[in-house]
Structure formats: C-alpha cells, structure tokens
Amino acid sequence: MNMLYRWVIKRALDLLAAVFLLIVLSPFYLVTAMLVRRKLGSPILFKQERPGLHGRIFTLIKFRTMKDAYDIEGKPLPDSERLSSFGLRLRSTSLDELPELLNVLRGQMSLVGPRPLLVGYLPLYSPRQARRHEVRPGVTGWAQVSGRNALNWEEKFELDVWYVEHQSFLLDMRILLRTVATVFSRGGVQGAGEATAAPFEG
DSSP states (O other), X not given: OHHHIIIIIHHHHXXXXXHHHHHHTHHHHHHHHHHHHHHHOXXXXXXXXXXXXXXXXXXEEEEOOBOOOBOTTSOBOOHHHHBOHHHHHHHHHTXXXXXXXXXXXXXXXXXXXXXXXXXXXXXXXXXXXXXXXXXXXXXXXXXXXXXXXXXXXXHXXXXXXXXXXXXXXXXXXXXXXXXXXXXXXXXXXXXTTSSSOOOOOO
C-alpha cells in the first residue's frame, strides 16, 4: 500500500492540489508578481537548475527575491548584500515559492519532499545523504517544518532521509499542516550569520 501511495496516489493528489492552489492563489500570484517587478525589476521569476528524482536535472521556478548587485570585477555580491528587506519578507512568508506549483504540475516536484538543492552539491553527498533523491523534491518537507535554515546541513539531510524511509499519506498531511504554522511563525528563514543558509561543503 505504501508503494502504491508513493508512486500513484501521491502523484494524483499532487496534480489535484497544484491545480486547485494555482486557481485559488492566483490573486497572490498577480500581486506578488507586480510587487517583484516594482521592487526588484525584471525578470520577475528566478530560474535555476536543480536535481530532482534520481538526481535528474530540472529548472526550478521561483519569484525573484534578490536585486542585481555586482562588485568592481563584475561578480555578484554576497547574498546578504543582494537580499533586500522586501525579498526577505517574500522568503519568510514563502510567497517566493508559489511558482513551484508549476514544477509540481510538470511532475518535477511534489508538494512534500526534500527541498531541491544546488546541482553542485551532488558530488558532495555521502551515500546516505544521496538517498534524498529517491523521491521527488518538495515545495515543503520534513526538514522545513523542523527548523528550516536554522538547522545545520547534517541535521537537514538526516531529516530528509528519515522522510524517504517513512513517507506516508499521514506523514505528508502532518507536514503540510505544520508548514502552515511554520510560514505564519516565519521561523528559521536565515541561518546563523547568513542571509539564508551557509553553503554545503561536504
């Protein structure tokens, strides 16, 4: 039954939920897009390649939260200098992640699963940490409702693997409910001393 949920029922629920949320949240999409355009300029969307199920690469879509700012050599300034107060508010409310529902529709993501990280991290994972790619990445996940960026990388990956090993309908519902509470509390958005989280170095 658990395998049936993981590969058939969960995908069907993801599709239904993504369509429903895209319709219901469409006013938030419009208002957020207008604010991003006004505050940060264009492009409105941030797109970046991320590893998904079995490490297959896909293009993640989010609302842009950082402004363009470069040093004298033309290199982007650190995240802490490019992330505006407006961008931080978007992240703290998770409004920047609304476009990821399009990734869910495409089958690249699920509503619940380990968050998709940078492609450059792939060769740095231990065999156990790499198990996070045995399921589709999620818009929200067990690590996100257990501390977000306030956790260190080892704690995050252990929570991700725990989710892979215990995935179920009831657990997904529990994570979704806790996600609502986490978003309203706006906790764990920034890591200690970082704009978001310190880079993973293996």
